[in-house]
Amino acid sequence: MADLQRMDKAELIRLLKLNQELLATNERDEKQQLHDLQTHQIELELQNRDLREAQQALEEARDRYADLYDFAPVGYLTLDQKGIILESNLTAAILLGRDRTQLTGKPLVTLLERGESTMLFHHLREALTNTGTFVTWLKFPGADGLRILRLESKADVEPGHCRTALLDVTEQRLADRRRRLTEQVFDYALEGIMVTGPDQTIEWVNPAFETTTGYSAREAVGQTPVLLHSGHHDSDFYRRMWSELKENGFWKGEIWNRRKDSEIYPEWLNISSIRDDAGDIEHYLGIFADISSQHHLKERLHKLAYYDGLTGLPNRGLFTDRLDRALAHARRDNQRVALLFLDLDHFKHINDSLGHRIGDDLLTAVADRLKIGVREGDTVARLGGDEFVILLPGQETSLGALEVAHKIKDLLSEVIKMGEHELLVTSSIGIALYPDDGEEGESLLQHADAAMYRAKEKGRNRCQTYSKLMSDGANRRLSLEQELRIAVRDHEFTLAYQPQVDAAEGRLLGLEALARWPREGKEPVGPDEFIPLAEETGLIEPLGQWALHTACTQAQAWYNKGLQLGSIAVNFSGHQLCREGFEQQITDTLIETGLDPKALELEITESVLMDGYPNAPSALSALNEMGIAIAMDDFGTGYSSLAYLKRLPIQRLKIDRSFIMDIPEDKDDIAITMTIIAMARHLGLEVIAEGIETEAQRDFLLQQGCRAMQGYFFSRPLPADEIEKLLLNPPNRWRTAP
Ligand code: C2E
Ligand code: MG
Ligand code: MG
Numbered sequence: 001m002a003d004l005q006r007m008d009k010a011e012l013i014r015l016l017k018l019n020q021e022l023l024a025t026n027e028r029d030e031k032q033q034l035h036d037l038q039t040h041q042i043e044l045e046l047q048n049r050d051l052r053e054a055q056q057a058l059e060e061a062r063d064r065y066a067d068l069y070d071f072a073p074v075g076y077l078t079l080d081q082k083g084i085i086l087e088s089n090l091t092a093a094i095l096l097g098r099d100r101t102q103l104t105g106k107p108l109v110t111l112l113e114r115g116e117s118t119m120l121f122h123h124l125r126e127a128l129t130n131t132g133t134f135v136t137w138l139k140f141p142g143a144d145g146l147r148i149l150r151l152e153s154k155a156d157v158e159p160g161h162c163r164t165a166l167l168d169v170t171e172q173r174l175a176d177r178r179r180r181l182t183e184q185v186f187d188y189a190l191e192g193i194m195v196t197g198p199d200q201t202i203e204w205v206n207p208a209f210e211t212t213t214g215y216s217a218r219e220a221v222g223q224t225p226v227l228l229h230s231g232h233h234d235s236d237f238y239r240r241m242w243s244e245l246k247e248n249g250f251w252k253g254e255i256w257n258r259r260k261d262s263e264i265y266p267e268w269l270n271i272s273s274i275r276d277d278a279g280d281i282e283h284y285l286g287i288f289a290d291i292s293s294q295h296h297l298k299e300r301l302h303k304l305a306y307y308d309g310l311t312g313l314p315n316r317g318l319f320t321d322r323l324d325r326a327l328a329h330a331r332r333d334n335q336r337v338a339l340l341f342l343d344l345d346h347f348k349h350i351n352d353s354l355g356h357r358i359g360d361d362l363l364t365a366v367a368d369r370l371k372i373g374v375r376e377g378d379t380v381a382r383l384g385g386d387e388f389v390i391l392l393p394g395q396e397t398s399l400g401a402l403e404v405a406h407k408i409k410d411l412l413s414e415v416i417k418m419g420e421h422e423l424l425v426t427s428s429i430g431i432a433l434y435p436d437d438g439e440e441g442e443s444l445l446q447h448a449d450a451a452m453y454r455a456k457e458k459g460r461n462r463c464q465t466y467s468k469l470m471s472d473g474a475n476r477r478l479s480l481e482q483e484l485r486i487a488v489r490d491h492e493f494t495l496a497y498q499p500q501v502d503a504a505e506g507r508l509l510g511l512e513a514l515a516r517w518p519r520e521g522k523e524p525v526g527p528d529e530f531i532p533l534a535e536e537t538g539l540i541e542p543l544g545q546w547a548l549h550t551a552c553t554q555a556q557a558w559y560n561k562g563l564q565l566g567s568i569a570v571n572f573s574g575h576q577l578c579r580e581g582f583e584q585q586i587t588d589t590l591i592e593t594g595l596d597p598k599a600l601e602l603e604i605t606e607s608v609l610m611d612g613y614p615n616a617p618s619a620l621s622a623l624n625e626m627g628i629a630i631a632m633d634d635f636g637t638g639y640s641s642l643a644y645l646k647r648l649p650i651q652r653l654k655i656d657r658s659f660i661m662d663i664p665e666d667k668d669d670i671a672i673t674m675t676i677i678a679m680a681r682h683l684g685l686e687v688i689a690e691g692i693e694t695e696a697q698r699d700f701l702l703q704q705g706c707r708a709m710q711g712y713f714f715s716r717p718l719p720a721d722e723i724e725k726l727l728l729n730p731p732n733r734w735r736t737a738p
Contacts, residue, residue: 012042075149075166078156083108083124086161095149095166097142113139113146120151127153127162137169148173192267194286200224203283212267212290214260225286230264232256241271245284249273254291265292308382310360311367319381319389323441326379326393330434337434338401340390341448342370342408345426345460347386358418362425365416373408389445398433398465405429405463413461426461428452437466450474481537483519484530488539488546493517495550496717499726499734500569500688503698503714504707506735508727509688510566510601512710513551514717515543531573540573545585547571552593552600554720559599563727568595569631572602577619587626597627603654605633621649631688636676646683653680657691660711664696677704 019035069076075092077085085103093100096111109117116138123136133154140147153164186193192209196202205220213220213228220227233256245251250272258264269288276282306318314322323339330337344366351359363386370380370388379391390408395401409427416423430451438444447466450473455464487493497511515527534540548570555568576582590597602623604616620630631652632645636659655676659669673689680687689701692711701709714734715726 009046016042077108077164077166079108079124079153079162079164081124081128081160081162083120092166095147095168096140097147111140113141123151123153124162127164128155128160131155137173146170189287190289192286192288192290194220194225194288196225196284196286198281198283200284202227212259212288213257219260228257230256230258232264245271245273249275255288265290266295267291311364311382313367313371313388314379314381316381316383319379319383319391320441322379322381323391323444326391327434327439327441327444330393335393336395336397336436337444338392338395338398338404339432339434339444339448340392340401340405340408341430341432341445341452342388342390342427343429343452343456344386344412345428345456347425350423350425354421358421358423361418362416362423365418366412366425369411369416370408373411374404389448395433398431398436401431401433402463402465405431409461409463428455428460429463430455430466431463432466446474447471477533480525480530481533484533484537484539487517487519488534488542491546492519493543493546494719495547495554496719497554497723498710498717499715499723500566500708500710501714501734502707503692503702503709503734506730508564508566508730508734509708510569511555511723512569512571512603512717513547513554514571515547516717535573535575538575540575541579544571544573544576545589548586549589549593552589552595555599556593556595558724558727559595561724563724565727567599567601567629569601569603571633572604574604574616577604577616582619583622583626586623586628590626598629601629601631601652603631603633606635606637617648624649624651634690636672650685652686652688654710655687655689655706657711660689660691660697660701661693664700670700673701674704677701677706681705 016039019038070090072089072091075095076087076089077092078087080086085106085108088096088100088103090100093103096103098106098111109120112120119136119138123134123138127134131154133152135150135152137148137150140149147168148170150167150169151164152167153162155161156163186206189206189208192212193206194202194209195204202220202223202225205215205217209220210216215227241251241253250270252268252270254266255269256264256266267288268291269286271284271286273281274283274285306315307313308315323337326337329335347359347362350362363382366386366388367380367382370390374380374390374392377393381389381391383389390404392401392404409429412425412427416425430448430453432438432444432448432451434444437447447470450470451464451466453474454470455462458464494516495513496516497513499511500509501507502509515531517525517527517530519525531540534543551568551570555565558565579585589595590600604620623630629652630648630650631654632648632650633654634656635653636656653676655673659673659676662669663673664670677687686708687706688708688710689697689706690710692698692701692709692713694713697711698709698713701707715731718726
């Protein structure tokens, strides 16, 4: 039989046939039975062999299936309806981070991330009650962080069981999230983003690209960035950009592009090249920000920093810069530079009387005229207030600069129309020249300023070139100011008193108190110099208050001695008049010194009253009400109008010495003095003449009916002790010759 087994089927059949023939020929009948038996036996053998072979194949298949099941890339679980693991493959055990033997019998829910259990039970219910598969994603804690598994389950043939396939989708999920995030970043980025191919063909743009450039993605894709070229940069610029990009892998810088609506705008652009694994350029990534608003801001800041807000002219900073540059050029080219310092005459007047709005409009109009008056390349700037400077580079001589200055002065003095007002402004211009009057910008500016001051002193509305003497004056002023400050603090002043006389009767009317600065051992400085300085520096307030107090004390002392001195006149500055609480200060002084207010006269100069003290009338009224008399000092020098004079609560006019000086020679002065006297009479004001030095002057005034006089003819201002002698013994010459 063993041999039989080794034979194949066909051979066996052949042998059988042979056998049959043998039987047929030899012992046909007897052997028929044996033959049948044998045949049956062989058939059984054959069946047996098939069975074994099939069984073996089945075993082999089962092994193969077990391997496939265990090592499948997908995890498999069999779960019951409560989620207890009945069976698992190796992959499932790995995915769930457990030994396979531990898994069986374990509820899957215990392996889940917290908060996921509801999802699992829902999943199982759905899978068990429906036909087909059901998919859910669940999170499982793992040794290296959370794992996201995809569960696909379907009901098993065994009722209440379900088969579940597990797939690890952690990476894919993370990648998805990253992709979505990137997409959102690109979509919501404020910067425009553009991706091109290596040939610069635009492949992708983001929404910010569309809003910034005005081109939709559809319009831009397929084009090249040339679409955005503004023509602002030359081909060299782009060549450099690309070569830098190739060399370093990136380029960044400011670039001017053109939007779809043709507007040209600046952007800050970063381009980087993206290479593939082989190192070949795959893409270019361009990210840009529209910086036009920063540019506008920069422009505005620049304007604010370098230009005057009112007139739009360069300010001091920019002017100094240009001056320095002009000087550097001039130094190199051996040229001259002229500097004009211009100040409007009586601008304060206009500001105070017509208001600051008109004042501002006037300054703007003046700025416009100045711009017309200069050439291109010259600079007009406003330093502040009504001060302007003009820089004229490339001058040959000082004459040229003087000519320009005159031209500007004339241009400004033409009527300026401002709404209903027609304004006439004049200006004073100082001129300094590089290198003649200064090597450096600062000294030139100072010297042009000093020259302008001189122009003012000379009567305004004029041009003045600088001379060294002016600076000496300015330096002296500076050191004098310091000394004055100390003198005021330490009360280094005294008062002199000058009699005011009724020349008809030879009677003393009063005394004017005049400040003196003794400065022992030093060069004398008179009130004509230190009073204006005190006015400018504000020192006049303490000085004036001191003078008032001292004069009142002295006068009261004389009254107490029974001396007849008439009234006491004290000079009072406009600054004091403006000071808040000045009335109280005067009241306090009167109370402290015990002086009768009727004995006090305050002298206020005409120019002060005219130079913009709008509150003067009411302030003076208040003094009047206290019983104090007011005299208008230096009358005739300050252009008061009759109307204004009438409005002021004053009792007396003091004719300025300058009109008396040349009497009786000067016919004009005679006429003016006669007019003032007549006018004062008309307005019901007393009148007193200052600076009477000669008999002729006295006689002329008496003839005109002016009896009150003051001057060297009667007495110089004297210290208090000498005045006392005079009061006791009035000189004969006070009396007119009989
Ligand atoms: P002012 O108030 O007009 O005083 C008259 C000035 O003329 C005084 O000059 C006086 O000395 C001078 N003077 C008087 N008679 C004659 C004369 O016949 N011939 C000449 N050539 N001059 C005469 P002074 O003392 O130099 O004062 C000058 C100015 O300084 C004063 O002019 C006054 O405006 C101011 N001043 C003086 N003291 C004070 C003060 O205490 N306070 C204020 N605010 N100003 C003062
Ligand atoms: Mg006076
Ligand atoms: Mg005077």
